[in-house]
Amino acid sequence: MSRQIFSISQCTRIEMRLLKALRALKWKDNWPAQAGFFLEEIGLESSQTFVFSSLIDAVIKADPEFYLLGPVSPFVSRDELNLLAALGNASRKAINSTEGQDITIPPVVGTLVDECGAELRKARVLMKTRSPLMNSRTVPGITSQVVSFQDDRTLRNVKVVSVHRPTPGVRRVILGGHSLKTFQTDLPAQWVKIFLPDGTAHPVGRAFTIQHFDAVKKELTFDITLHERGPMSRWALNAKPGNALQLAGPRGGFKGVSPRSWLLLAADETGLPAIASIVRQLPADLVVHIFAEIADETERPFLEVQPRVHIRWIYRNGSPTQDPETLSEVLRYSPLPATGGDAWIAAEASVIRTIRTHLLRERGFELGRVHAAGYWKRGEQDHCDLAAG
Template sequence: MPDSPTAPALRNSPDGGAAGPGAQAPAHDAAWKADAYAAENSGQYATAMEALALAGAHLHSGGRFADVGCGTGEIAAAMAERHFSVAASDGSLSMVEATRRRCAGLDVVAEHQDAHELKLPEDEFDVVHSSWMLHWLRDPATALQAMARAVRPGGQLVLQWSFGQPADAGFPMRDVLDEVVARPAWRARLAATPLAMYHHPVEQVRAALAAQGLEILLEERDIVVPGGRDPESLRKVTRTTAFSAQADVLGDDADAFIDEALHALFASGHANVHNTRLIARRPESGDAAEDAQAPALVRPFPQAVGILEVVATESLTPLMRRIVLRGESLAGMTVDQPGEIVTLIWPAEGHREIELPEPGKWRFAGGRSQHTRNFTVRRHDAANRLLTIDFFLHGEHGRAARWAAAARPGDTVGFGGSRVHWTPDPAARWTLLVGDETALPAMSAIIATLPDGHPVLAVAEVRDRAERPAFEAGTARVFWIHRDEREPGVGRALEDAVRGLTLPAGPGQVWGAGESLAVQSLRRHLTAERGLPKSAVSVLGYWNRPRGSAAS
């Protein structure tokens, strides 16, 4: 039976279930085959990225990132590409080797570590992440303590694991699987290969993090991992995860055992693996009560979904069009920070219906049925159910721009929102903003929230002088770049202008956005050449210029 809720250690009896991108191999390391594992676990990777996106601005700000139970390196690579310096670890040598291959040339160091004895430098990381690893540990106390202590003040711990149901819910899945293993066909053959996953109740994990000084920002239960639910898909994924050791022992009979196990679980009604998510933060001040007064930057996304109707349009400039949208669902949306974004949804050609996501689930249908794009919230009026968005008219460079150019009152669009994209640093003595027209709404929103007298430098690229009114610059000192006949997103004019600036003394903060390739070396200049901390520099690729193919 499971340990009681008051047990001093986080440990329970083993059971089977779904694993994810951070599989912490138990005693059967040879059973983890990295290639097969990676091929069957894209849903776990997607859910891990979903959890990290819920951490808001951290996904974009760069800094130090720890990935505990790194699996085959998808998360490590993704975060390195987002300008993090990554320390990855896994208990499986084959997984570590796969991570090193995947992350070759990236700022990733992958090490072989048993999480039962996990060691991480304290107060080091902006984000510590572990998805689908904790349930492999008989006693996760050491790992939880090491991960929590590794989070620097202001940093976050993003944690997902299976079998996180409360202690008083018990662990009935274990009894079902034990009955299958005890059947004559399997009992003797699997006697030396017990199922090796464990129940760690959410309240015990939460208490372990709190004991290390972390505050819980978000708790979600029964997270759904995308993927096939047909027998063949389930057989494949459990063969590479939950039943990998048993599959190696049983050989050609492995599928028969797995089918029996899955059938028994579904027949009993105990197939739910209770995937659980916690996001926790170390308070910057050391005073959790004082920090609790700060805005909630981590929250389920989308908070609100619905259909919006165009109620007004205005041409701010020849290439910037403001659209005001109204919808009852906007009353339930919170916008705390400048530059927050919403996702707008349009049906694809030949489709009429919009498929809205489920609140809090981060799943937007796409592909052939509909299109989604992210946009900055320019203004949000919850009382009057109004949302203002400024659209840069890329012309043929995007479906959203074509829709915005033709939008008229009465037209409709779906939405889900909002989420934090950047948070200002109250300790910054100055701010540098850099971007092309797609960045101007966020730059304007940021300037509007900065304290009076705060020095702001802005580098803004537009087509010509007629586009300047699209930027509400306030008292910022603006360095204008006119593209004239040059195509948007071509060249390094933004970076060259920043190179020519003399930045103010003291700690500052930088926010920038534009075409992905055009801004990719700007961050390197600011961090490597200027020596600004990575955590102070957020430079984002907002759009992609078509390269040899039709615009998407």
């Protein structure tokens, strides 16, 4: 087993950022949430995080002793250099060329290395070409069986128990069914994926935060923010008790705050159910600042706020006493505690990038204490952000 390490200064800037992303994907606490941002820094999109996550998962399964250091380590291991070598070769490989392909690479690992290389080429990110360090374990030398990475996608059959209208722009759906007898949630802000059965092999599915799960009645509540052309919005407008659905999960969740910290929560309508579930389980003495962007004042009942929480309502469409505002603009110019705290943010993907950069560069937040997830992306259906968990 090799434990030889080298100074990370021998890596290029692109390699350093990619390496941080690969390490973050298998690290603890909030680090997985940062991987997408590290990849974006070298020109990749957050949606491309999944193929890199699958690669790391496959490598670890193939070789559990693969030496992956921490995200902020000033060193790089021999194993990591070999992985960078494989990615560098793949990023420069002609699309239809098999030249230089090592036939000893297990199929799953080889396929994922090539897919990651294709994503790097697509973004015009060329990695350094380097030779694998053959006198130690190498990625091409892995020979153990590899099982491809799969999420838990067990589908539960459920039915609508009731539908409510807490605000004009929201439908609150309560689900029940025998399959929920084994359903469990252990963290606030966990989410499930809801599928509309349509008789096909690939039904329409969208992710929604669990607003509440009644462990006694075995009933799950989630909120749908109505959008003009979304399939779930169209369904919600006509939903009735007895309608059949399927769901998978739960996943993700809010893992708490650091000792002696304070908490910043910021979201648009898509993240408010998560904020509501987080606030319900916070310590009574914790200082909490919420920034909530909604269409107008009619949507305020969507979020029930406790008196001890400081909240700033932001109206996209304005109000009789307030001009139209946006989440990122208000947060940038609002006073916050001087000491760095913890942050949980969920909104449109580009808004999240702006806020995250502001918190890290101008507000003194530490990287591992900012959880920022793009719950949706303008112009894209069923956007998936690995940071959501």
